[in-house]
Amino acid sequence: MTETIPVAVPRKGRPLEAVLDRLATRVEDSHHAPERQGVDVASIADSISSILRYEKAITKGNQTATDDVYDRLADYSDLSAPGRPEYTLLRDDRSGRPRRIVFDSVTIPLGDVELQLIGREEPFRALRTHDFAMGFDSADLVLEEVVELTADPLESIADLNARIDPHDTDVRVVAGLGDTVYHTLMGRPECRPDGSTAAFDRAFVREYEGPLCISPRYERLVEAVLGTDAIDGIEFCYPQNGREEEAAIADAGLGVYLTVTGSTARDHGLELGERLFPSETVLMQNLEEATDGTSIVADLFAGATADSELTV
Template sequence: MTTPVPIAVPRKGRPLEAVLERFASVAGTDAESLADDVSSTLRYEKAVTKGDLEDSRGPYERLADYSSPTEPHAPEYTLLRDDRDGMPRRIVFDSVLIDVGDVPVHLVGREEPFRALRTHEFALGFDSADLVLEEVVDLRPSGVSDLEDVNARIDPQESDVRVVTGLGDTVHHTLMATPELLPAGADLDRDFLADYEGDLCISPRYERLVTAVLGTDATENVSFTYPSRDADEEEAAIVETGIGVYLTVTGSTAREHGLVLGEHLFPSETVLMANAAETSETVDRVRRRLVREQADSVLSV
């Protein structure tokens, strides 16, 4: 029997759902059922953790109910401490076996899949493109705008990991500002920000990411500010500052706050990554299968 190819994946949320959808598209009906099962279970558990739903069963009882020890390809879950008030236990994805063509694959949940690839625990993995920018992309005078730019800015002495392709679950880091800040007829884009001096509101801990996206020239005369802990929405904090960068899908909340939506700066997208030092013929077969429907968007690695 072929040894399963281990692949590091996120434990919860939109990135994990995007990964499961990709496997469903390449591995057939059983994988589609699995994706639905895992996604619905974790959405339910998220609602319980947030207090939106109540369940008379405790987390260990629910965890036991989700387990199917007699089914070799049934998903497994585990418990983690959530960072919400009171740090409740949250049930998250742990692992599952899936057949991709004639190759068995072992999806293994990790809190930080990208870092697991960097330490050579895995040859393949999925994580947010944001983390690649935060960890290993070189900071240069000009910024990055798409996934094509990312691999070119990874120092080969720094990491063997490269981005293979995106999964299309795109949320954009978007420039937004109050109308009063913009001169008449001005476009809210990178060129505007290059001439801007003052505060720029961003999410905490995103300094390096935003600098990588905008470039060091554009951020030279910018001071990063952050939403207060009491702020209900980041958009409200951007209104106070006047200009900021935040993740947005439709921009409806930003518009409700009276903000002007500017340039989509960079796609916050789940990506397939490969560690070139850990490749093998079997790993390459799985990688090709995972990207075969996106031949036009596969990056050079």
């Protein structure tokens, strides 16, 4: 009998798209051939990503749907053909809490096992509670939940496992998917002492006293990547009333935010400093729940990725 391996994934967003992209690429490159069973993994992955982008645009008011949300939900979740994904409705966090269609699940045959991706709001926590043996989530969540805070800054995703207390959780990071953006230090030139041309880096923070603007959900992450000694004399502050992060950092003078190009930061008069820590979608495994089937899935996803910041 074919073993089904449930894997927790985010319900929407960049991490889910990274999982789908990796799945489509690795299945095509590997010895697994689900297309022989009537399942085109690349088409399924592309369809899920496209639907979720469309639904996000509707939720944000950038797109207008011609049919009712329940009609769309029923159409997306048509299970008449093998490998068709299912979707579900959630209340979005945006103003008015609109209903949003998000990913629920899909099952992909992989020869000896069936891979079942199941959407969860907090995949990492689902692994911590042993509800799943495997899952994907942002490396940021691992820092926010379980890594030990020390005076030494955490500079690499590859160092995450060494900073996880084995008495706290059985979950470990297995592989990265290469969808990397960076938590970057940035500041206004006026934040430097008079006449200084010092770079905005960890050394600057160690000597700095004053406000440091961050997203409130990243307080523990920032402590981990800067080190506890470096934040002595620093007062965390946060964007208020939905204000964009770069504008709030410009007001504070110094801050940390996720950046890709940094163009918006420069538009607010900010200089980009050191890339403090990479944010990347990672595959995690609960070591106590490992089986031969989970090893097959891990091997499928853990192929070498040149863009990944993770080497384990």
